[in-house]
Amino acid sequence: MTVWHVILIASIAVFALKLAGYLVPAQLLERPTPARVANLLTVALLAALTATQTLERAGGLEVDARVPAVIVAAVLFWLRVPFIVVVIAAALVAALIRVLGWLP
């Protein structure tokens, strides 16, 4: 499996899901349980990805400059600062902490 395979297979799967809603009868997923599971899946995966992107390094846990950067990002999101500004701010915080040698 190459990166191209991963990209194409995943793209086809994501498109198939988008198309599915136009093909199946609306009652199927409008029922509360499947709708709730689909919405909570999004929340769980994004939360898990936030955690792993913040703490994972080479298959283990590592607390480094990403942790304070994500804490700053959380505060900025709470203050309703726009997405792109927060992402740049998080990068700057991590880069600064590394330049100062406070955390790896």
Next chain:
Amino acid sequence: MASSDPHSTPDATGPAVRAALGVGLAVSAYGVSFGALAVASGLDVWQACVLSLFMFSGGSQFALIGVLASGGVAAGPAAITSATLLGARNALYSMRMSPIVGGPWWKRLVAAQWTIDESTAVATAQPTPRGQQVGFWVTGAVIYVGWNLTTLLGALLGDLVGDVRQYGLDAAAAAAFLGLLWPRLTARQPIVVAVAAGVVATLLIPVLPPGIPVLAAALVAIVVGITNLFGQRAT
């Protein structure tokens, strides 16, 4: 949803276009961060651009590059599964948009590719059927063009940046996921699921191969979703 409204007037398209342009332009800017992070994750500029053209769903795209960044091609199956599961909500959106879009099969095919969080949100916020249609198509078109252009820009910028960690791009990726998550934490149930999923994934990082802790955390959503734990009324 697309019931005919006796108060419907041609003016109803004005607010729809304004909402579509506002949301579309703001969201398009995220493409820069996606392009840069995709390249930082080991993709080349072409691969980043093909993802935005073909997959065109921010959460799924970020998930794919996030898992590939930590596990490489060996984590390919986990990357595909994460991206696909994150795309499951698009099926709900397309079901909601189906009566609004209508029309022949080829129109639905284009509509399907443009059925994402933002186009659905703008469309369903419009009071009239005409406004809903305009809101959907204008938002979809603006974001499709903008997202792909800014992905290319971000990928080219990312290519110039050699060391990912030196510029804090790894922290930017984590912040991007938090930013996609944040607007969804509006009630007790999603907050509980988010915290539990984050804890489960973190605890499993040292035990399981890269990408699998994220999938394991998805089980939290399935269990809570089916049992409706911490939910309000069943609506």
